[in-house]
Amino acid sequence: MVRVGEFFLAGDDESARRVGPRHSHDFPAVPCDGIYPDDAVLAWGAQLTSAESALRDVVPMANDGFAVFALPEPVCAALAAAGRDRLRSTALAWAEAAFEPGDEISLDDAVNLLERVSALAGRRVEKHLNLYCWYFAP
Structure with a gap:
């Protein structure tokens, strides 16, 4: 199954709704192809906050396989505050637990993605933006 998407910063839900696989934008973004970003x-x-947080749908997934969601504030804050070691251990746990054969992500790729999303989460406060993700999983 092809999965493409990206984490991105936007000012509001309306702006976030206009982002997607065929829509260019100039928002700060980090691609997240090959994974299910909601999971x-x-x-x-769960790893960073020891609590469950619900995602907020901005564009709920429909039959077309496209969705946009906002990341929960506690997760954004934890991502922004986490140091390299904490991000690495979170990435390791995620990479080991979340993938089935054929859907693996390397530890290096998992760490790289988490560090880049963490940087976005840190920038969202200074820029007064929100952290979103769109993905397409037909």
Whole structure:
């Protein structure tokens, strides 16, 4: 199954709704192809906050396989505050637990993605933006 998507910063839900696989934008973004980012964010949140956080749908997934969601504030705050070691251990736990054969992500790729999303989460406060993710999983 092809999965493409990206984490991105936007000012509001209306702006976030206009982002997608065929829509260019100039928002700060980090690609997240090859994963299910909704599952990833829930796993990261559980690891980083020791609590469950619900994603907020901005564009609920329909039959076309496209969705946009906002990351929960506690997860954003934890991502922004986490140091390299904490991100690495979170990435390791996620990479080991979340993937089935054929859907693996390397530890290096998992760490790289988590570090880049963490940087976005840190920038959201200074820029007064929100952290979102769109993905397409037909």
